[in-house]
Amino acid sequence: MEMFESIVTSYVNGEWIKGGSNRTYEITNPYDNSVLTTVSIASTEQTEQAFAAAKQAQKQWAKTSADERKAVLERASAYLETNRDEIVQVLSKETGGTQVKAAVEFGLALEVLHEAYHIVHAIDEVKEVPGHIEGKRNEIHRLPLGVISSITPFNFPFNLSMRTIAPAIALGNSVVHKPDIQVGMSGGVIIAKAFEHAGLPEGVLNMLLTDIEEIGDLMLTNPDSQLISFTGSTAVGRQIGAIAGRELKRVSLELGGNSPFIVLADANVDHAVDAAIFGKFIHQGQICMIINRMIVHESLHDVFVDKFVEKAKALPVGDPADPKTVIGPLVNEHQLEKALKMIEKAKEAGASVALEGKRIGNALSPYVFTEALNDSELAQTELFAPIATIIKASSDEEAVALANETDHGLSSAIFSTDTEKATELALSIDAGMTHINDQTVNDAPNIPFGGIKASGLGRFGNPWIVDEFTTMKWVSVQSKQRNYPF
Incomplete structure (x- = not known):
């Protein structure tokens, strides 16, 4: 099956439709x-039309049995697994991701889909609660929310789209989905093809290849949408939150990060360096959970820097089609120019260059900065590039304090041989997730994935996603005539 077609179209109400805007967009390989x-x-x-179709289809989809919904999910999963090799290559070519990154993303998306099997019965459960009125039975029903607007970014489009779409469908909702157009195949077309093959009824999943220039805020303001699920920048998340508040819509927002990687005085330096290399440079640093600041105790700082630089400068940079490549291209010229400007600003601000990288075509080899202040633009910016910042801390306590000096709070990590102490400190870090003796880029479909502060609202993962994507209804049954005061 050939994934890349000459003209790629949207999927609305069970049909592949040519865009009505009379505009086209070329999806390019970020490497060449x-x-x-x-x-x-x-x-x-x-x-x-997509929202209207979703609203109509959802009414019937909500009435299907849990077994029917699970069967659709299983058939979609089988389709994806059958076409795994081709899909992995699409993920690599379209996102600029290495073979390792593409394989990891495929695996994560499948895990999300498989985990959705376990929540299909959630909307069938009825809980009885006691009441104070004689003869009254109180039932608490969980119902599908309705139509969900899904908006996803360019970096892990297959996984980040699936983590909204699969549980939404499992819980009896319908979806109108808009992937980032730069990665329309990875984030939209492949998923729509899978559910079409699986026999999902028309209108339950609608996938739009469009952009803000064409539709403005319609994904946010359409009255048929009950919830906006968005993964992307904090700036856009704030705009969505403002609009959703005005429209009285629910939101699930997974936004930017500034993840600290703390190395305590008793840490195993070699293990910490190995983890930091992976957690900083996977997918060229273009991940919301990526290590943004390495905060190292002063007693280990110099040796950590030396070992980190030695490994970073040896990382293969180039064509993501080569299995040996670790660092491929940034997603587009704009992102590359932003990274180069930040590098120059950091130098002008007085940060020391421990490793000087260089531009290689559309790729950037690793840069490592030291002597940067924690409140500097370099340290406080979500870089989305292979630029590492290492900050010295005078004590373990200061390391945690520095970690918390950010508006964001998505992921974090602590390295220490004393896991009891590390766990205590982990609970004092302002982040939705903290990983001890590991790096910051971790994901799983059965954990409460999400952040605090400017990193978002809500949680993905089973069972927490059930509360996000459903609503509760109280039904009372009065079996004995009630006496009223008047």
Whole structure:
């Protein structure tokens, strides 16, 4: 099966439709700028049609049995596994990800889909609670929320799209999904094809290849949407939160990060360096959970820097199609220019360059900065690039304090041979997730994935996603005539 078609279209109400905007967009390979496919951009009218179809289809989908919904999920999973090798290559070519990154992303998405099997019965459960009125029985029913707006980014599009779509469908909702158009195949087309193959009823999943220039805020403001699920930048998340508040819509927001990686005085330096190399440079640093600041106790700082630099400068940079490549291209020229400007600003601000990288085509080899202040622009910016910042701490307590000096709070990590102490400190870090003796980039479908502060609202993962994507209804049954005061 050939994934990359000459013209890629949206999927609305069970049909693949040519975009009505009369505009097209070329999806390119970030490594060599070659055109992979051309997208036919969906219009405002087609977006409204998608929401109307989703609203209508959801009413019937909510009435299906848990076994029926599970069977659809299983068939979608089988389709993806059958086409695994081709999908992995699409993920690599479209996102610029290495073979390792693409394989990891495919695996994570499948885990999310498989975990969704376990929540299909959630909307069938009825809980009885006692009441104070004689003859009254109180039932608490869990119902599907309705139509969910799904908006996902460019970095892990297959996984980050699936983690909304699969549980939403499992819980009897319908979805209108807009992936980042730069990665329309990975984030949208492949998933729509899988559910089409699985026999998902028309309108339950609608996938739009469009952009803000065409549809504005319609994904947020359409009255048929009950919840906005968004993964992306904090700036856009704030805008979505403001609109959702005005429209009285629920949101699930997984936003930016500034993840600290703390190395305590008693840490095993070699183990910490190995973890930091992976947690900083996987997918060129283009991950919300990526290590943004390495905060190292002063007694280990110099040796950590030396070992980290030695490993970083040996990382292979180049074509992600080569299995040996560790660092591939940034997703587009804009992201690359942002990274280069930040490097120059950091130098001008007085940060020391422990490793000078360079631009290699559309890729950037690793940069390592030391002597940067924790409140500097370098340290406080979500870099999304292979730029490492190492900060010295005078004590373990100061390391934690420095870690907390950020508006964000997504992921974090602590290295220490004293896991009891590390666990105590982990609970004092302002982040939704802390990993002891590991790096910051961890994900699983059965944990409460999400952040605090400017890193978002809500939690993905089973069973927490059930509360996000359903609503509760109280039904009372009065079996004995009630006496009223008037």
